[in-house]
Amino acid sequence: MTTVAPVALRRQVEVMIDGQAVTTWQGATILEACRDVGIEVPTLCYLETLAPVNVCRVCVVELEGSRALVPACSRPVAAGMVVHTGSERVRTSRRMVLELLASSVDLSTAGGDVHRWIDEYGARPDRHGEAAPPSARDRAHAGHHEPLEGGLVATVAQPVKRDNDQYVRDYAKCILCYKCVEACGEEAQHTFAIAVAGRGFDARISTEMDVALPESACVYCGNCIGVCPTGALMFVSEHELRARGEWDESRQEVTSTICPYCGVGCTLELHVQDNRIVKVTSPLDHDVTSGNLCVKGRFGFEFAQGDR
Amino acid sequence: MDLRTTDAPPSTTERLAVDSVLGPPESGWFGGERTPLDGHFALGGVSRAASRRHLLLPTLHALQEQVGWISLPALAYLCQRMDLPPADAFGVASAYALFRFESGSPVVVHVCDDVACRAACGGDPTDELAARFGPAGTGTSVTWQRSPCLGHCEHGSAALVQKAGAGGGRTSVAPFVTGDMDRLVASGPDLDLGELPAPLALVPQRGAQGLRLLRRVGRVDPASLDAYRAAGGYEALRRAIELGPAGVIAELKDAKLLGRGGAAFPTGDKWEAVARQPVRPHYFVANADESEPGTFKDRVLLDHDPYALVEALTIAGLATGAHMGYVYVRGEYPVAARRLEHAAGQARIRGLLGEDIMGCGLRFDLEVRRGAGAYIAGEETALCNSIEGRRPEPRNKPPYPVERGLFGKPTGVNNIETLLSVLEVLTLGGAAYARVGTPGSTGTRLFCLSGRVARPGLYEVEMGTSLGTLLDLGGGVAEGRPLRAVLLGGAAGSFVGPKDLDLPLSFEGARAAGASLGSGVVVVLDDTGDVTAVVARVARFFRDESCGQCVPCRVGTQRQEEVLGRLVAARPFGTLDDELALLADLDAVMRDASICGLGQTASSLVSSALQRGLLGGAHGTKGGQGG
Amino acid sequence: MFGAGGGTSSYKEIEETDLIILWGSNAREAHPIFFHHLLKGLRRGAKMVVVDPRRTSSARWADVWLGIEVGSDIALAHAVGREIIRAGLVDTEFVGRATTGFDDYAASVEPFTLAEGERLTGVPAWAIADLAHSYARAGRAQLCWTLGITEHHTATDNVLALCNLALLTGHVGRYGSGLVPLRGQNNVQGGGDMGALPNKFPGFQDVEDDAIRARFDARWGATVPPQRGWHLAQMFDAMTRGDLRALYVLGENPAQSEADNHRAVRLLEGLDHLVVQDLFLTKTAQLADVVLPAAVTAFESEGTVTSSERRVQRLRPALRPPDGVRSDIEILCDLAGRLGHDWGHPSAEEVWDECRSLSPMHAGMRYDRLEALGGIQWPCPDEEHPGTQFLHGRLWEEDPEKRGPPAPFSLVHFEPPLDELSEEFPMRLTTGRRLDSFNTGVQSGGYASPLRRPETLDLSPEDMASLGVAEGDAVRVTSRRGSITAPVHLDRSLRPGLAFMTLHFPDQADTNALTLDTWDPQSGTAEFKATAVRVERLPETVGAHLVTEPAKVG
Structure with missing residues (x-):
């Protein structure tokens, strides 16, 4: 029986990265070429399963012949490219990107890499001044703002949005990486319940006119949570355990199994702490789900909890 | 698309506004009456929706003009007609300054307070308005708002009047003085936009020999x-x-x-x-x-x-x-x-x-x-x-x-x-x-002369003409006062000083001087001109106009405005050197790591002012690095 | 189909096809992650036609939605087939080489002109012709269906009518072209694979084939009865006759999930002995003589399941079951011991290895390979084999030897739903799923879904107006078998005369009290999708508090 689809042949190209000749595939990005040879390039808005939006700019590298730095996550390699990932210009921009984010966003639940990078690049978020109190960011009108008084500096601090039983949105932790919008939209779910609204420093993730999720198109697939890099989007279970100080990843085990609902066969990764499921994810690298689930797979595990 | 949104129906006015762009609904599935055929057949799909999406902005305009704001039911109806997700449509609409999402005054007067009008009046053009009519956004039937440059700089003041409802639309008023606001307030919602005089163009060279781009302006009926x-x-x-x-x-x-x-x-x-x-x-x-x-x-x-x-x-x-x-x-x-x-x-x-x-x-x-x-x-x-x-x-x-x-x-x-x-x-x-112009910059070029100049207006000169010659064409600094600086190129441009009048206005000439012709902006500041206020206004401009996509520009323009605010108030966070170092770092990350030209040049005027020691409160011997 | 009990294609193929037909499938809600693959196909430029009585959330993504009358699928398929033949769009080379029975098929669909198709299905004749032409002309086409095709008394014939179209156009056995039945539950496919069918051993091997049976007899050291057994509907008939007196139910809730469930409960109650093995004390378990508490298969035990793309994947225990609760394998082996057969205490892998030794299509699926490859699609005949992306590629082989037996066209007859509309029962009730719920709610009732709303009778705006009811008003719904009350809900995806309910909330609104249990003679599936009902407005005071909150079910 014939079994496989035709695979297009890919050409190889050679580029220089940090003085090292690197051979990679035509169409690969600079980021992929760097990872192939073990050069760490920090990323925030990049995810393997999403088309690069190259907005966070923490992955910028110096490309000879290019006036500005270029985003490694989306720039394809071309034969003969000469790339520097550790030059002073690169380090300054990365330091400042991290510093600008850390000075305006609560990164307390962002992954460990972020904090390591902040240290390694020497970002100093505290040098920008005293943070202003939380504000009603959803009411900002494009093109109009009143500068803050008294030397305070703006942040994205705002109240947590909790309008349903399954997940919370804490946009004080949002770095506007667009991943949730992409996952909710064209890159996976196609529900388009959220989008980037407003502009400039007032840009934010929003439903139409900030209606609560139950009034929006949201179908609670949680694919936005699956891609959020900072914990701005979180299971209620995790949010509550963290609030009680009981969230402990060292006591969690992750087990892969298959969803007990429909016949598609989605792989679930069950995060279990104290014999309770506290979070459900799906592997990004599995062809069936690419990390995505539906509401039943993501949240429909309660029937198996407790003593039944 | 499986849209889900509010069930509240739009008002008749809203429906008509949307239909005025999109035409009547094609079927019961897209906002029309349900017919027996609709029970057994429907068209739809990704390509149908994609083919309509380009009508979003015109439809939003229709709502804004005919209704005065965009309500949730109106947005939902528009989305049903276009098969477009409401959150997506709102994301688009909310990126524009001229759309509103709350009902308010039917007449909104957008008053320019940007660099050219500031330079012309030597201060904030909205101070008097605020004193007379209350702060921006107040007023029931007529309200006013600050606006970035409205493109009537040669008049030294300008407003864009936006009226909703019957006879609604927009029109420009330039020059715009407090008396104009009095008249607008007096007519209130009965304002007839057609009665406001269309602004004239100031082309002081009109009819002169050798004009190419401007040869018909003011001499040939634009309607015929x-x-x-x-x-x-x-x-x-x-x-x-x-x-x-x-x-x-x-x-x-x-x-x-x-x-x-x-x-x-x-x-x-x-x-x-x-x-x-x-x-x-x-x-x-x-x-x-x-x-x-x-x-x-x-x-x-x-x-x-x-x-x-x-x-x-x-x-x-x-x-x-x-x-x-x-x-x-x-x-x-x-x-x-x-x-x-x-x-x-x-x-x-x-x-x-x-x-x-x-x-x-x-x-x-x-x-x-x-x-x-x-x-x-x-x-x-x-x-x-x-x-x-x-x-x-x-x-x-x-x-x-x-x-x-x-x-x-x-x-x-x-x-x-x-x-x-x-x-x-x-x-x-x-x-x-x-053969016209210089070898590197051929032809003629238009320059927008404004600020404290005797004869502001649009000028056409051969490429390579010196800045001094252009200023002379404009009659020099108004009232014969000394020149402090010229803002050349625009908000993303740079300052040049009285010593730079020989600067040839060509691409290569500007580049050699570390400047840029940009969009041909020449704003003249005399000795009373407040460069710091101009720079602060530009910082505010970029903070307001950044799309917000990339971190360097989104947060960088915010931070840049904050630093300048502290410098203007002479209340630095840390030492003055700390603040200057921060500005230099912001300049570096915005210039090097922003996605587009806006972010990459958002700090250039600040750097230029610092370099030239023009910034009050930060008389930089150190200066910024950019340019 | 054509001898193998599984869908022919892989999910990946729908991303790279040219035409997608969803026929009786609301995959957007019932198979959301499959729909992600489908959406990728649409983004790449594939066109989609959805055939469904309702303009479902899936249909809203379609370039064309065809709203057929419930149960008229064969009429539509035949009209499409006839039009393909009439327009000269048959893939004659493929039909000539790889199929049999074309002439008889052509004769059988001859009466189904476009006009006749329109009369029987409600779909405009030109739209039927369009579907025929686009399917026949598409470079690649995927024809997918779900319970909208199979929950009818003509279930098997419905499927065969669709298979005929694929044979006619050569849309099978090629990358991107195939027939895709989407499985409703996580191991419906695996149940069939493992021989949980009355006439099959694991690997779809025929019980009534002496040579095959001999292999199993030898391996198991026991004699397997030489005749096929009963499927579910036949079991209930046997209970009616008194031929079936004892029943062992594993993980099913027939007291609520069967059509005409009042009859089902009556019959279960009349058994001499009923054993139920389940997670919960379901309605069925409440009738049982013995209840065996079982572990949650997907979360608390080890094993495999097979998906709609024939992918066998491993289950792993993540939770410790409550005290006294054991996995299905443990319970079954203990039970065997009590019945005098020592099966020992095999691990799930040992059980699986036995299966591999008997089922050639699973032979290469070692546990460690399932792990490494993220599951394997059957057939996988040996331990080097990567699994099979699509089936029936052999039909395209030049060499008759490799091509094997031709695929037969099937002659199927159109019969409208048995539960006829009449003056007394003028409205068609159909059933389906909602995104956040599942079957009778035993599993899905356990979590607080923000989408959940109580069971309702969904009606078109026109019918709501003519009944004089508003959102939430209570109505009485009566069929020839029973009567229930439910609040009404406005649903614009319905046309006048068509009503909709789910089966998710049997404790709130017992939809299966209305449905007809007449079943398809081959598959044993009942006609859940087509019930004739009468809807009457109740006095306001009665219905206001009937169903107020989403109850926990199960």
């Missing part, structure tokens, strides 16, 4: 196609038809014409790149989203010589193989949009647009699209997104628009002045055109 033809109109197109696409491109290359939008890219190369793309269709876009503070040249050309753009765009279509063109006119230019629509209509009637132009088989038509208050939409890829009905965010480049532009197809994008210069190239011949 016959008058345009009598004044030499459509000779260039006739010539282009004789030459054919390759011939036109060859002339442009011979002319060494460089783009006037700011990047100075060779026009012939750009057209050739589009023409060569195998993917079809091709598009051509005229970028009339003139929003660079201090710039008003496109407005003058469009208001007073609209047929010239129709002709030039037709030639661009011919040369690049595009059958469809778009003119993207900034939302603050209602007169320009109306006159251009009229001109295109007349040209269509006379067979100068459409299927068989001039009887020689050429097929080309154009549509006028209006912006809605977003400086960033002038960036060519953001402009493509805006026309497509997406958020006006710049795209990652490469690919450039010549390869993948509007609707993902090969697209030429040129500034208005560039396109009108093409007419001159074809009329004179490329080689003759190249």
